[in-house]
Amino acid sequence: MYWLKQHLRVSAALIIRETAARYGNKPGGYIWAILDPLAHVLLMSFLFKAIARAPAIGTDFALFFASGYLPFAAYQGMTAFMAGAVKANKNLFSYPVVAPIDAVVARYILQLLTSVLVTIIIFAVCTSEPEHFGSINLGNAVEAFMLATLLGLGVGMANIALFNDFPIYEKIFGLINRPMFLISGVFHLPDALPRQAHEFLMWNPLVHIIMWFRTGIFPGYKANGLDVGYVIGWAFFSIVIGFTLFTMSRSLREDRI
Numbered sequence: 001m002y003w004l005k006q007h008l009r010v011s012a013a014l015i016i017r018e019t020a021a022r023y024g025n026k027p028g029g030y031i032w033a034i035l036d037p038l039a040h041v042l043l044m045s046f047l048f049k050a051i052a053r054a055p056a057i058g059t060d061f062a063l064f065f066a067s068g069y070l071p072f073a074a075y076q077g078m079t080a081f082m083a084g085a086v087k088a089n090k091n092l093f094s095y096p097v098v099a100p101i102d103a104v105v106a107r108y109i110l111q112l113l114t115s116v117l118v119t120i121i122i123f124a125v126c127t128s129e130p131e132h133f134g135s136i137n138l139g140n141a142v143e144a145f146m147l148a149t150l151l152g153l154g155v156g157m158a159n160i161a162l163f164n165d166f167p168i169y170e171k172i173f174g175l176i177n178r179p180m181f182l183i184s185g186v187f188h189l190p191d192a193l194p195r196q197a198h199e200f201l202m203w204n205p206l207v208h209i210i211m212w213f214r215t216g217i218f219p220g221y222k223a224n225g226l227d228v229g230y231v232i233g234w235a236f237f238s239i240v241i242g243f244t245l246f247t248m249s250r251s252l253r254e255d256r257i
Contacts, residue, residue, distance in 0.1 A: 010098055014089065014106035021088070022110075034118050037073050041066045041126050044187055056189045057218045062126040067217040068186040068210050070122060074115040075148040075206060076180075081111045082156025083163060104157060104246070112149050119145065141216030147235050148209045154238025161242075161249035185210045191224035198225065205234040 023030050045061040055064035082104065089103040123133070163170045184206040190198055191211070201207050208231045211223040 006097060010102045011105045011109070014092075014098075014102055015110050018088075018106055018110050030114075030117075033114055034121055037069065037118055038122055038126060040073075041069055041122060044069070045126075048187065056192060057214065057221055060127050062128070063123075063217070065187060066122055066126055067214045068184075070115075070119045071145055071148045071210050071213040072181065072184055072186050072206060074119070074145055075152040075209070076177075077115060078108070078111050078149050078152025079156045079159065079177075081107055082153060083159040085156075086160050086164070100160075100246070104153075104160075108149070108153050111152075115149065116145075135219060137216040137219050139216065141213055144209050144212035144216065144231075147212075147231050148206075150235040151205060151209070151231075151238050154235065154240075154242040157242030157246045158238070159242075161245040165249055180204075180206065183207075191222075202227075205231050 023033070041062055044065045048055070048065070049061045055061045057064055057067075085103040085107045086100050089098075089100075092098045092103075093100060124130075159170075159173060162173075183201055184204055185201065190201045190207050193201065202225050208226055208228070211221075211226045212228060212231065215221050215223050215226070
């Protein structure tokens with residue numbers, strides 16, 4: 001139990017350090033973490049409101065786009081923030097009590113808390129229908145959101161090792177990751193697309209996460225094709241693979257030494 005308490009103390013100290021490094025040196029600090037997703041949601045709402053009478057679900061464009069963008073941003077933000085966990089704290093690993101896994105845990109907790117805070121604020125300020133929140137299924141929304149962060153954790157840990165061992169992979173991942181925003185159901189309903197397009201998109205676990213999240217925000221949404229087990233399997237698989245690559249990476253062990 002002593003080693004666990006030690007790792008928890010180190011992780012707590014790293015959370016404070018990461019918070020100061022990420023937000024303390026920027027004007028407005030946490031405000032920018034809120035303004036960026038808020039700007040995305042409002043911009044998409046404005047553009048689609050100009051060309052459509054109503055969103056695919058409900059009557060509030062901002063609420064619809066927030067329900068797609070925020071779980072996607074939780075995954076994407078976690079993946080990106082996690083990938084730099086070791087590199088940003090490399091100098092601290094010369095201390096025997098500090099291990100690379102502590103940096104991973106610290107960044108996951110910090111990013112999770114930030115994503116939750118941002119999501120609550122965005123939903124509170126961007127919708128014109130605050131009475132809608134009395135009918136949401138909070139359980140579905142929370143479960144889907146947590147799976148998004150866990151999927152991001154697994155992919156992020158894998159990227160720590162792969163970016164370190166194979167620098168060319170970082171560019172390849174960037175190319176693969178770039179279109180994910182367009183094919184994850186952020187601004188449309190995958191189950192409303194033609195059959196072939198729908199079947200293709202359903203291979204993407206982020207599509208299921210966003211559909212699951214929307215069943216919490218819009219309880220009347222049927223989410224045809226949603227497979228919760230598929231999402232859980234992907235999250236578990238990504239964490240196992242990510243942790244395995246992370247612990248077996250030769251370059252990370254050499255950095256530790």
